Amino acid sequence: MKPVDSFLLILLAAGAIQGLIYGFILLKKNAKNKSANLFLATILFFFSYRLIVEICKLFGYGFYDFWYHVFIEFNWIYGALIYFFVKASVTPKFKINFKKDWIHFLPVFIEFLWSNFIKSQNFYWDGTQESLSWLGYYGYIVWMHYPTMFIISGLLIIFYAYKSSQILKQKRDEHLIYIDKVQWIKRVLFVLKYYAIFLIVMVLVDVLFFDYAFRKYYSYPLFIGMAIVTYWLGLEGFNRRNNDVIKTQNIIPDKEKQQLEQIAKALKKLMEEDEIYTNPDLNLAILSEKLNVKPYQTSKCLNVIFGKKFNDFVNEYRIKALKDILKNPKNEKFTLLSLAFDVGFNSKSSFNRAVKKITGKSPKDLKSSN
Incomplete structure (x- = not known):
């Protein structure tokens, strides 16, 4: 393994381990804000999973082998988890209403089905276009030869970060929001939004100027950034896991x-x-x-x-x-x-x-x- 790969391995492993450790801490039953902590822990787990996948690839696993079919993309789930983390933070006794909220998880369901469909094309591919269906061939091109999944993932994070920031601005009669105690949540939204913008810019530069070869010079910063964000997010969540962001109050006549x-x-x-x-x-x-x-x-x-x-x-x-x-x-x-x-x-x-x-x-x- 090259020195640069070893350095990358250390950074990704640090982020992944941090995410897993603090994710499990946030799941403790005796902590306050259980719902919000649950969503934050889930974000950390999915970030850690993505970093672990990249670590495996550094060791040569996941490139059109058995692990290629096991490692499933979940890039489109981050936006919804961010949204529900913020909503749970400022809503007393928050619970998901699946009849109304299922729509937010539709993108990840689509990504899961589509990713498996594209990966299954390798069972039929013999090196010729004719060996695949029209949808399989062009779907593979769009999915694997263009940064489709990354751009959509970044756009979803930006959209849900904006949607979440609007939740923090809403006026509520039934409870108060402590402004000083939601500042860290605003920082989380700020960091994730600009990481998503950075992600989109990097992959667009790669596809527009380097024919989407996804060279290490462009992929490494993305995953190093993810490792840093995961490490920082774990610390933020741990330090504020018992914060009282809201105070319920009676509606005043x-x-x-x-x-x-x-x-x-x-x-x-x-x-x-x-x-x-x-x-x-x-x-x-x-x-x-x-x-x-x-x-x-x-x-x-x-x-x-x-x-x-x-x-x-x-x-x-x-x-x-x-x-x-x-x-x-x-x-x-x-x-x-x-x-x-x-x-x-x-x-x-x-x-x-x-x-x-x-x-x-x-x-x-x-x-x-x-």
Whole structure:
């Protein structure tokens, strides 16, 4: 085996093993988000299977031998699995409705039948066109001499990545989606979509300029990319297997919702015009007194209308005000902590925690960026 093939073997094996290990971890019964984890594990298993097939080919198995008929293509299943992974992630107690959802698995069923039909032509082929039926001959040409399966696979991934991103944007009355906790799902869609675009571009370059010889220089990057994606996806899924992406809530009557919206309007006025957040002793009771409502109503307004907790809501205003202060060169002579006290923070520790949680940066980075 050539050094480049050995290097490829190590990369593909690392991706395949990672996919299998984390796939089985995601199937554990005691994990949260069981349905979403199941679909993510299935994606990892199919990626790993595809990598194992390529590993076998490096050892000379799968080229018109017994294994050629055993290794079946499942390239068209990734799109549907991505779609159901996202749907299960943001839908409480998700279950597939086969009467309605079977259509999403139709492509892989077609690919399975067509791939077996094409592979069966080798039993009749004697080197002449006449030995095959018209459909068998031209079907073989389209399937084996053009990147048909790869292009369709890439297009399906792109289509379902877009369809899945629309699911994340849908507004739901029956439950809330934690925006910060679906960012990793958006990253998954982003990576898979652009991997699919890369796949399509590479095979089109090969077929347009190199007569689809599918040289190693063009096939290697595709499967190395798949190995990297599988390795990364396994880590992402493992680290977030217990994430609570959604929070169920009762549907609020229109009258109550209107009351909460009125409270929200008054609340924004207090924050933006009166700058009540600069009060270091501000708490839910004081804020509710200013609004002339009960504390539970203020809390519900923050939860339903703004989707935030009291501390996060107030601290966001404080940090925004602090950023505005830092933009003024006249304030460079003051310490960051003294300016933080001016906008309402009452201790160094609470300030540091708030900055890290809301901006993802340290207070030092906050100052340097402004």
